[in-house]
Amino acid sequence: MKAKQDTKTIVKFRANGDMGNFYGLLHGGELFKMMDTIAGVCTRRFCSNKTLTKAVNNLTFNAPTKLGEIIKITAIIDYVGKTSMECFVRAKVEGTDIIKASGYFTMVSVSEDGESEIVNEKIEYVTDEDKMYRDLAIERRKIYKEVNLLQQNYKL
Ligand SMILES: CC(=O)SCCNC(=O)CCNC(=O)[C@H](O)C(C)(C)COP(=O)(O)OP(=O)(O)OC[C@H]1O[C@@H](n2cnc3c(N)ncnc32)[C@H](O)[C@@H]1OP(=O)(O)O
Numbered sequence: 001m002k003a004k005q006d007t008k009t010i011v012k013f014r015a016n017g018d019m020g021n022f023y024g025l026l027h028g029g030e031l032f033k034m035m036d037t038i039a040g041v042c043t044r045r046f047c048s049n050k051t052l053t054k055a056v057n058n059l060t061f062n063a064p065t066k067l068g069e070i071i072k073i074t075a076i077i078d079y080v081g082k083t084s085m086e087c088f089v090r091a092k093v094e095g096t097d098i099i100k101a102s103g104y105f106t107m108v109s110v111s112e113d114g115e116s117e118i119v120n121e122k123i124e125y126v127t128d129e130d131k132m133y134r135d136l137a138i139e140r141r142k143i144y145k146e147v148n149l150l151q152q153n154y155k156l
Contacts, residue, residue, distance in 0.1 A: 001121075001122045001123070001124045002046060002121060002122070002123060002124065003123075003124050003126055004076065004077065004078075004123050004124065004125055004126065004130045005076075005126070007042060007045075007046050007075075007076055007077040007123070008042075008074060008075070008076045009038055009041050009042035009045065009074070009075045009076070010072060010073070010074050010075075011034070011037075011038050011041070011072075011073050012070055012071065012072045012073070012094055013034055013070070013071055013073070014068065014069070014070050014071075015030075015031075015065050015066065015067050015068060015069050015070075015071060016067065017067055019067070020067050023064075024067065025064045025065060025066060025067065026064070026065035026066070026067060026069070026071075028061055028101075031061070031065060031071070031091060031100065031101055032056075032059065032101075034071070034073055034091070035059075035073055035075075035089045035091060035101065035103065035105070036053055036056070036105065038073045038074075038075045038089060039053065039075050039087040039089050039105035039107055040053070040107060041075070042075035042076070042077060042087050042089075043077065043085045043087060043107040043109075046077055046080075046085065046121055047085065047109045047119045047120065047121050048120075048121070049109045049110070049111075049117060049119075049120075050109070050110050050111070050112065051085070051107040051108060051109055051110065052107065052108050052110050052114070053105060053106070053107055053108075054084060054106045054107065054108045055105075055106040055144060055148070056103055056104070056105050056106075057103065057104045057106070057140065057144050058102075058103055058104055059101065059102075059103030060101060060102055060103065061100065061101045062099045062100060062101060062102070063098060063099070063100055064100075065093075065100050069093055069094075070093070070094040071091050071092070071093065071094065071100060072091070072092050072093070072094045072095075073089065073090070073091045074089070074090055074092075075087045075088070075089045075105070076088055077123060078104075078133045078134060078136070078137040079123075079133075079134050079137035079138060079141075080119055080121070080122065080123050081119070081141075082118060082119070083108050083109055083116040083117060083118060083119060084106050084107065084108045084109070084116075084119070085106070085107050085109070085119060086104055086105070086106050086107075086137045086140075086141070087104070087105045087106075087107060088102070088103075088104055088105075088133075089102065089103055089104075089105050090102040104137075104140065106144075
């Protein structure tokens with residue numbers, strides 16, 4: 001059993017010149033990649049198993065990032081399911097409260113062969129806030145599944 005706060009994983013990186021888009025700003029895909037990587041580190045540390053990204057929900061880019069800025073990414077696990085863990089990931093400018101992006105990353109515990117496996121670790125939800133975020137994650141999951149079904153049936 002691990003306390004939710006102990007799942008918190010923080011990484012900082014500089015938006016380098018080779019990460020730019022046509023407008024001279026940090027490419028959203030580069031920021032997403034860093035957030036995805038941190039969600040992977042956070043969940044791998046938690047469950048001591050390989051994890052793969054199953055879904056990214058409500059990823060929002062709140063403000064553009066200038067090249068040269070230092071970004072602090074924080075990931076924390078809100079909810080542990082059967083084979084998955086939902087991580088909230090947020091990117092801020094280092095030393096400020098300026099949010100650049102945030103989203104919910106669902107990571108699945110997998111075997112070396114890439115088959116999903118039961119998460120053999122539990123979270124201790126200590127505070128009322130921990131429990132509230134867990135309950136919200138459970139509610140969100142129902143919506144994700146409905147939306148995903150719509151995506152699969154989209155006539156394209
Ligand atoms: C860090 C990286 O770069 S990873 C690279 C990108 N990711 C990948 O290539 C992964 C590709 N996908 C896969 O290989 C497979 O889908 C797997 C192995 C991850 C999962 O396969 P399955 O177990 O068959 O998926 P399944 O549909 O049962 O869902 C697994 C879990 O995700 C949850 N889930 C499924 N869809 C969603 C969704 N849209 N949103 C949130 N959670 C979801 C399920 O509820 C389930 O959780 P639970 O076991 O805790 O209840």
